[in-house]
Amino acid sequence: MNAASDSERPEGEPVSLWVATAGTTDYPALRGDIDVDVAVVGAGIAGLTAALALKRTGHTVAVIETARVGTGVTGHTTGKVTSLHRLAYTELERSHGADTARTYGQANQAAIEHIAHVVAEEGIDCGFRRVATYTYAETDDAVARVREEAALAARLGLPATFTTDVPLPFAVKGAVRFDGQAQIHTVKYLQGLAQAVNGGGSFVFEGTRAQRIRDGSPGAVDTGSGTVRARDIIVATNVPFGGQGLFYLRCHPHRSYLVAGRVDTPPLDATFISAEEPLRSILTASVGGTSYVLTGGEGHRVSEAGDTAGRYRRLAAFAHDRLGVVEIAYRWSTQDGIPLDGLPYVGRMSPAAKHVYVITGLRKWGLSNGTAAALILADTLSGRENRWAPVFNSNRTTPAASARRFIKENTKTAAAILAGKLSGLPSHAALAPGEGAVIKVNGESTAVYKDADGRVHAVSAICTHLGCTVGFNPSDTTWDCPCHGSRFATDGTVIQGPAAKNLPPRPVP
Numbered sequence: 452m453n454a455a456s457d458s459e460r461p462e463g464e465p466v467s468l469w470v471a472t473a474g475t476t477d478y479p480a481l482r483g484d485i486d487v488d489v490a491v492v493g494a495g496i497a498g499l500t501a502a503l504a505l506k507r508t509g510h511t512v513a514v515i516e517t518a519r520v521g522t523g524v525t526g527h528t529t530g531k532v533t534s535l536h537r538l539a540y541t542e543l544e545r546s547h548g549a550d551t552a553r554t555y556g557q558a559n560q561a562a563i564e565h566i567a568h569v570v571a572e573e574g575i576d577c578g579f580r581r582v583a584t585y586t587y588a589e590t591d592d593a594v595a596r597v598r599e600e601a602a603l604a605a606r607l608g609l610p611a612t613f614t615t616d617v618p619l620p621f622a623v624k625g626a627v628r629f630d631g632q633a634q635i636h637t638v639k640y641l642q643g644l645a646q647a648v649n650g651g652g653s654f655v656f657e658g659t660r661a662q663r664i665r666d667g668s669p670g671a672v673d674t675g676s677g678t679v680r681a682r683d684i685i686v687a688t689n690v691p692f693g694g695q696g697l698f699y700l701r702c703h704p705h706r707s708y709l710v711a712g713r714v715d716t717p718p719l720d721a722t723f724i725s726a727e728e729p730l731r732s733i734l735t736a737s738v739g740g741t742s743y744v745l746t747g748g749e750g751h752r753v754s755e756a757g758d759t760a761g762r763y764r765r766l767a768a769f770a771h772d773r774l775g776v777v778e779i780a781y782r783w784s785t786q787d788g789i790p791l792d793g794l795p796y797v798g799r800m801s802p803a804a805k806h807v808y809v810i811t812g813l814r815k816w817g818l819s820n821g822t823a824a825a826l827i828l829a830d831t832l833s834g835r836e837n838r839w840a841p842v843f844n845s846n847r848t849t850p851a852a853s854a855r856r857f858i859k860e861n862t863k864t865a866a867a868i869l870a871g872k873l874s875g876l877p878s879h880a881a882l883a884p885g886e887g888a889v890i891k892v893n894g895e896s897t898a899v900y901k902d903a904d905g906r907v908h909a910v911s912a913i914c915t916h917l918g919c920t921v922g923f924n925p926s927d928t929t930w931d932c933p934c935h936g937s938r939f940a941t942d943g944t945v946i947q948g949p950a951a952k953n954l955p956p957r958p959v960p
């Protein structure tokens with residue numbers, strides 16, 4: 452059984468700072484059938500950026516969002532808009548060569564400037580701020596790697612320097628510093644994008660789940676309440692839902708945790724990430740007149756969640772001890788797809804696809820990678836060449852190193868599937884309020900949760916993607932699938948794919 456008693460529960464309200472402080476949108480659900488040039492599924496940074504870029508070049512677009520604008524991964528991010536992705540250039544140069552690393556950097560730098568322009572042109576009030584970004588090192592070994600990253604990034608033409616002058620409230624040995632980077636309130640930014648997209652023959656639909664994609668001329672996105680017919684379709688649902696493109700085999704979902712704590716000091720003009728483990732990511736922001744420090748980290752493969760309350764507690768301890776946080780106000784977790792070879796997948800859904808495109812594998816740096824990806828597709832669908840497209844190509848052949856990683860990652864997933872199938876489940880469980888457990892009811896694996904009012908909710912424990920057994924996540928009160936990262940609410944509703952269908956209800960035991 453997985454549960455968290457009140458005394459064990461981590462500090463802070465279990466909601467993202469960005470979602471909690473943005474207010475909500477109220478776009479209608481799709482009712483009936485419509486025709487547009489481009490249908491975009493998913494109102495995260497990738498989908499909405501693509502939609503606006505396409506609208507600005509004369510296309511009509513319809514964005515279809517199952518929940519509300521910005522409530523997906525983008526609403527649960529740290530908020531850094533940067534081309535400094537920890538030590539990415541060293542890794543990319545090693546695995547793909549300097550040209551690819553340079554293109555990746557250029558695409559991400561251009562994404563920062565794109566966001567800056569959109570914020571200015573659309574007048575989006577989203578706390579956009581220019582900051583410097585640092586990857587800092589506390590040990591001699593890490594400082595050498597940081598120095599190497601700075602030199603390489605500078606050679607690639609990026610705004611990089613090595614420095615020992617790092618504006619953190621604790622001592623570090625050095626850092627790579629990128630100038631001219633940024634940070635945003637992500638949900639407010641997406642709400643601004645949605646507002647700019649909606650109208651003039653283009654639409655944003657909320658509360659509308661895409662259930663099926665049909666390629667063709669025109670193609671179609673079928674939802675429960677109508678169909679969007681379109682010349683082209685972009686699937687920007689973070690991970691494509693269902694089995695489209697088999698991307699759940701080419702990316703593995705990696706989850707991380709964040710806490711946002713109140714501080715008495717104004718925000719710094721800088722964001723940070725550690726070079727060594729345990730990874731710590733730091734951003735400061737003023738939201739509604741209150742100063743916050745966000746601390747992120749404790750990342751893991753979705754199948755290796757372990758003690759999630761302990762993960763929040765370790766982040767909170769770091770925030771209190773090293774960053775002067777007075778009180779943790781919010782805590783949350785989310786996950787993103789890590790591509791096998793370190794590069795996002797952007798382009799046609801499969802080699803055979805004609806009008807269906809995908810953006811996925813944003814490697815936990817999707818504010819910039821997702822923006823760059825959206826601009827690639829906006830060019831592609833407008834018949835313009837894009838010089839970053841070959842590097843991000845969704846149908847690229849996998850180099851040998853990635854093939855080895857493919858086998859390793861999928862062996863781990865197969866082990867998780869098998870563990871779910873073989874585990875003996877109890878036939879009953881005494882649940883306290885807030886607790887959940889997977890038990891056998893009439894021979895079926897059933898996910899049973901008792902809410903704070905003592906009401907029991909029962910849904911199938913078999914993930915609707917490929918049949919793994921879900922587990923209860925007591926810190927976030929969700930049912931999580933260990934295989935490819937689908938997450939479900941306690942009533943069985945899909946929160947995050949690749950699962951496309953809800954967990955069906957089961958009789959309450």
Ligand SMILES: Cc1cc2nc3c(=O)[nH]c(=O)nc-3n(C[C@H](O)[C@H](O)[C@H](O)COP(=O)(O)OP(=O)(O)OC[C@H]3O[C@@H](n4cnc5c(N)ncnc54)[C@H](O)[C@@H]3O)c2cc1C
Nearest residue numbers: 493495496497517523524525528529531661815816817818
């Ligand atoms: C803990 C953490 C911190 C991060 N911090 C940063 C950071 O500081 N900077 C950075 O650049 N990146 C960061 N990232 C990565 C970044 O947040 C993501 O890469 C990015 O937000 C993904 O955007 P997206 O548009 O692909 O997905 P989403 O924002 O999830 O958008 C997809 C949307 O599709 C909707 N959807 C799903 N299925 C359907 C369907 N069938 N029909 C209709 N709608 C559907 C979802 O509801 C969702 O709103 C972080 C990631 C993690 C995990």
Ligand code: FES
Nearest residue numbers: 914916917932935
């Ligand atoms: S996410 Fe693939 S089986 Fe659950």
